[in-house]
Amino acid sequence: MEILVVLIPVSIVLIAIAAAIFLWAVNNNQFEQLDKHGFDIFEEDSGDES
Amino acid sequence: MSICTISVSDMHCAACAGKIRQALTTLDDIQATHINPVRRQVLVEHGTSTDPLEILSTIESAGFSPTLAGLDDHDARQRDLLKRLGIAGLAMMQVMMAAIALYAGALDGIEPAYERLLQYTSLLFTIPVVCYSAIPFFTSALSGLQKGGRLSMDVPIALAIAIAFTTSLFATLSGEGEVYYDSVVMFTFLLLGARYIDNRLQHRFELTGHLLAALPKTAWRLDDGTQRSVGIAELMPGDDVWVPEGAQVPVDGTLADSRALLDEAMLTGESDWVDKQQNTEVYAGTLNRGPAFAMRARSTVDQSRIADIAQLAEQAEVRDANITRLTDRIAGIFIPTVLGLATVTFIGWQLIDPSRALIAALTVLVVSCPCALSLATPAALTAAMTRLRQLGVVLTNSQTLERVLDVDRVYIDKTGTLTTDTPGIERTEVLARDLDEQNCLAVAAELQRHSSHPYARAFHALASADRPPLSDVEVVTGQGVRAQLEAEGGRREVRIGSATFAGAGSATTGTEDRDVYLAIEQRPVARFLLSNQIRPDAIASINTLKAQGVAPVMLSGDSENRCAETAAALDIDYLARQTPEAKLAAIRADQANGRNVLMLGDGINDVPVLAGADVSAAVVEASDLVKSKADVLLLSSRLSPLAGLFSLARGTRRITRQNLLWAAAYNLTAIPIAAFGLMPPWLAALGMAASSTLVMLNATRLLSFGNGERMEA
Numbered sequence: 001m002e003i004l005v006v007l008i009p010v011s012i013v014l015i016a017i018a019a020a021i022f023l024w025a026v027n028n029n030q031f032e033q034l035d036k037h038g039f040d041i042f043e044e045d046s047g048d049e050s
Numbered sequence: 051m052s053i054c055t056i057s058v059s060d061m062h063c064a065a066c067a068g069k070i071r072q073a074l075t076t077l078d079d080i081q082a083t084h085i086n087p088v089r090r091q092v093l094v095e096h097g098t099s100t101d102p103l104e105i106l107s108t109i110e111s112a113g114f115s116p117t118l119a120g121l122d123d124h125d126a127r128q129r130d131l132l133k134r135l136g137i138a139g140l141a142m143m144q145v146m147m148a149a150i151a152l153y154a155g156a157l158d159g160i161e162p163a164y165e166r167l168l169q170y171t172s173l174l175f176t177i178p179v180v181c182y183s184a185i186p187f188f189t190s191a192l193s194g195l196q197k198g199g200r201l202s203m204d205v206p207i208a209l210a211i212a213i214a215f216t217t218s219l220f221a222t223l224s225g226e227g228e229v230y231y232d233s234v235v236m237f238t239f240l241l242l243g244a245r246y247i248d249n250r251l252q253h254r255f256e257l258t259g260h261l262l263a264a265l266p267k268t269a270w271r272l273d274d275g276t277q278r279s280v281g282i283a284e285l286m287p288g289d290d291v292w293v294p295e296g297a298q299v300p301v302d303g304t305l306a307d308s309r310a311l312l313d314e315a316m317l318t319g320e321s322d323w324v325d326k327q328q329n330t331e332v333y334a335g336t337l338n339r340g341p342a343f344a345m346r347a348r349s350t351v352d353q354s355r356i357a358d359i360a361q362l363a364e365q366a367e368v369r370d371a372n373i374t375r376l377t378d379r380i381a382g383i384f385i386p387t388v389l390g391l392a393t394v395t396f397i398g399w400q401l402i403d404p405s406r407a408l409i410a411a412l413t414v415l416v417v418s419c420p421c422a423l424s425l426a427t428p429a430a431l432t433a434a435m436t437r438l439r440q441l442g443v444v445l446t447n448s449q450t451l452e453r454v455l456d457v458d459r460v461y462i463d464k465t466g467t468l469t470t471d472t473p474g475i476e477r478t479e480v481l482a483r484d485l486d487e488q489n490c491l492a493v494a495a496e497l498q499r500h501s502s503h504p505y506a507r508a509f510h511a512l513a514s515a516d517r518p519p520l521s522d523v524e525v526v527t528g529q530g531v532r533a534q535l536e537a538e539g540g541r542r543e544v545r546i547g548s549a550t551f552a553g554a555g556s557a558t559t560g561t562e563d564r565d566v567y568l569a570i571e572q573r574p575v576a577r578f579l580l581s582n583q584i585r586p587d588a589i590a591s592i593n594t595l596k597a598q599g600v601a602p603v604m605l606s607g608d609s610e611n612r613c614a615e616t617a618a619a620l621d622i623d624y625l626a627r628q629t630p631e632a633k634l635a636a637i638r639a640d641q642a643n644g645r646n647v648l649m650l651g652d653g654i655n656d657v658p659v660l661a662g663a664d665v666s667a668a669v670v671e672a673s674d675l676v677k678s679k680a681d682v683l684l685l686s687s688r689l690s691p692l693a694g695l696f697s698l699a700r701g702t703r704r705i706t707r708q709n710l711l712w713a714a715a716y717n718l719t720a721i722p723i724a725a726f727g728l729m730p731p732w733l734a735a736l737g738m739a740a741s742s743t744l745v746m747l748n749a750t751r752l753l754s755f756g757n758g759e760r761m762e763a
Contacts, residue, residue, distance in 0.1 A: 001164065008171050015140055015175070022136045026129055 056092045056102075058109060058116045066114070073112035077104065082283035084352060092116070095283045128253075131186075131246045138183035138239040141175040148172045149232035162225075169222045172231035180215050184238045186245070187211065201385040203421055206392070210415040211237055217408060230409065233731045237416055240732075244739030248425070251746040252432075254753070265335055265351065269293075269300035272344060282351050289347040293338045301334045302354040303347040311340030317356060318442040318686035362444050362683070384420040388721075391418070395725045406727050413724040417734035418717055422741040426709035429749035434702040437755050441694045442685040450681040453665050454699040456646040460595060460692070463605040463633065463651040463659070467669065467689040468588045469616055475508050475578050482575035490576040493518050494568050497531045497546045505566055506531075508580055520544075526551065535570070545569045584619050591693035592620050598696050600648075605633055633659045650684075650692060667692060694756050701755050709745045716741045 025031065058070065067085040070092060074083050079097035094105050109116040148168045155165055187208045194202030214230040214237075221227035270277045272290035282300045285291060290306065293299055299312070310326045314336045323339050326332060332345055334354040351357060392414045399407035431448050438445060445451065462468060478487050491509075496517050498509035519536040526532065530547015545552050545568070552567035552574055568576040595602050604624040606613050617624035625636060637647050637659065649663035660666035660680055668680035669687045684691050720737055723729045729737075 004164065004167065008167065011144065012171070012174065015144055019137055019140050022140070023133055026133050026136065031129075031132060032125075 056094065056106065056109065056116045058092055058114050069112050070109055070114065073108050074105065077108055080105075081281065084283070095281055128246070128249060131242065131249065134183040134186065135239070135242045135246055138179050138235060138242055141179045141183075142235040142239045144175045145172045145231050145235045148175075152229070166222075166225065169229050169231075172229065173219065173222050176215065176218070176231045176234050179235045179238050180211065183242060184208075184211050187238075187241070201381060201389075203381050203385070203419060203424060205385055206388050206415040206419055207237065207241055209389075210412045213408070214412055228405070228408075230412070233409070233412060236732055237735045240735040240739045241416075241419075244421075244743050247743050248746050251743075251750055252429075254750065265356065266298050266300055285347050285350065287347055287349055291345050291347055292342065293332075293345060294342045295338060295340070297338055299332050299334055299336050299338065299345070301347045301351050302349045303332055303345045304329050305332050305343060306346050307343040309340070310338065310343040310345075313337040313339045314686075317359070359439070359444055359685070362446060380420055380424050384418075384423065388415065388418045388420075391721060391725060398725075399727065409731060410725065410727040413727075413729055413731050413734040414721060416731070417720045417724045417729065417738055419738050419742075420713075420717065421738070422713035422716060422745045423710070425742055425745045426713050427706050429746050430702050430706045430709060430752060433705075433749045433752040434698055434755075437752050438691075438695060438698060441691045441698075441756070442688075443691045443695050444683040444685065446681055446683065450665060451699050451702055453646075453681075454648070454695060455703060457648040457665055457696075458600055459640055459645050460600055460602045460648045460650060461605050461633070461637065461663070462602055462689070463628075463649065467650065467684075467687050467692075468585060468604065468620060470585050475512075475580060477579040479577040479579070480575070481577060482570075482573070485575055487576075490568055493535065493544060494546050494566075494576070494578065496520055497523075497533060497544060497568075500533075501525050501531050505580060508566075508578075530566075542571055545572075584616065585688065587688055587690045589620060591689040592622055594690075594693040595696060598700065600696060605636070630659055634662050637662045648682075651680075667695075698752070698755055701752060705748055705752055709748055712748075713741060713745060 058066075071083055071085060074080055074092075074094065077096075077100060079100045080094060081097065082095040084093040084095075092109065096102075096105065106116050148171050152160075152165065152168050152172075154160075155168075187204045188211075190202055190204040191208035194205065211234055214234045217227070218229040218231050218234065221229050266282060268279050269282045269285060270292035271280045271285060272278075272292050277292050285301045291300060291303065293310075305326050305328055308328045310332065312324045312326055312332060314324055314333065316335050316337070317333055331348075333356065334351060335356040392411045395414050396407050396411035399410050431451065434451060435445055435448060478491060480487055480490055491512055495509045495512040497520065498506040500523050520533040521536065521541075523531065523533040526547070529551040530545060532543060532545040532547075534541045535544045546566060549565060549567055552569035553572040566578040566580060567574050568578070592602050602620075602622045604613065604617050604620070604622055605628050606624065606626055610626045613624045613626040625632075628636070633649075637649065640647050641664070646664045648665040648667060649660050650667040650669070651660050660668060665682065666680040667682035667684060669684045670680075682692075682695060716737065720729070720734070724734055
């Protein structure tokens, strides 16, 4: 079971990466308006979105 | 042009708002300032040359501490919770994995070195959970304690997490005793999850009631016939505004074009579209369902009817502070009890089986959080008031919803809610053989076009393109219209009106007041039966009221005959020829007999009578909205919203009772089970999370209350 000594640190690193990706996603509005893209087809393709 | 929203947490009153407004006038390029002291928010519309930070520093120099609320507070809070929840979830997976190994090790034996490794791994993953994810519980518990030693809802949760973590930490460092890392992360994760969901639901209650947010941000102004896109706050009284097809009306005003089809459901709850004529009022927030039209602004957005409604609704929310106080009182009694029970559990288990003492006490702390109990009433009330606003009813305070339950008699002193001004033509009888129905109706419509009598209005909709040629039209007040009809055989006199006027008095039997006759040369040629003027929804509403044990009574200043007819059609009691004094006396007499009376009247003229009733309701016009002192404001002159109020009040009571019952039952069963050590900690956390979410979900049902009936109407 010595392998645990290697695998546990590996899992810690992986989780840290996963957490970083998750925080990045939340901070960059990836979870805002999850249904928005479904409605995109109804929008006119207009140049000025002001 | 852009808009920035600024939160000013230390703005408490209108005076503060005035100061801020004053300070902002020193800045150039500010187009409008909207201050909401209730939400403590300042909305500034500014040109591109103004930096939002400049606005902030200006407010700051006026002696306030503003923060830029670029996002809705709610969004920021949700995002924050989501991050904490995500981290807790990731950590929980790892800690649980280690926990399985540790439990298996405890049963089958494990090498101490591996046990230590697993414990330290768990500790490593638990630290971010306690130090980051669980922070909201700690801060809320502490801030309650700082404000005069108040024990908030989060005290037991914060305590459970803190105790479990420190005990485990000491056990890990000293190498002796049990670790509870799995319980720590799981409590945090599940309780945060519940909080996240509750927040979302709560936001739904508020969002649907948030009227002003639904207004468009820009509008088309007509400057000398050319359309220019401007911010709606820029529209001034007297501006000409273009409303495209399918768009929302941006401000209150009058219709400049000859016709428009508007959907006013947002304001009045009325689902039928309204056909508006030139120079009639159109309101901000209503939807243009017909072709584009031009209108002339009568007010700014701030002074529009929809802004008044929003203001009233917010005032009602502010007055609901006593519900919050009730929540605090529940917590004040409940939390010490829970802490006591947890201590007793701990001591009890120390005597029986010390190894289980701590976990049993922690379970009691977590399972018994009174969140569900404290959410039960406010969640239902908020949802109910939001729903009422959709139906076109604004309550000026939320206690009204409870007082409506006691009402057993409704005086309806607003005949407009029962009858319409415009009757319909129920049937046309042609009395002359040489004419057909089409001809008769065309002539009748053309004659009636000149009259404004209520009966004549029934014909107005029929006016056709090829009008029969008429001359010498003369309107005889109270009788009818007579004119000369140009026909092949020369000019002939045509008349429309009552039986006697048309010369049909003796010719037919069973004449009624409501019949209208068309005559040519004194010979009646057609009889039109007008439908009675009862509003189609009135009968259904009256029945709804009766079904709930409420007796509707019609009050009217009209004559006995007219009242009797309407009352008979509706099957209700009536009091005719009533003076204000007599109305008040009738209410007083009922109250002396132990009845609770709701009075539906005209918001302005009936004030003393309204004040005498237990619950006052008024049909209000745009300009009188804020002036009105009634408890219940109806935004359209229909009875169905009032009937809806009664149903909803009962629905709210039912939901509140269910919520309270469920919350009490949950706590009463869960606490003993936990205290006797029969409940695993995960079930405690799950039970607590589910109990509060269930209460919120139950309250959401009120948001769609009465949807079925409205569809039919």
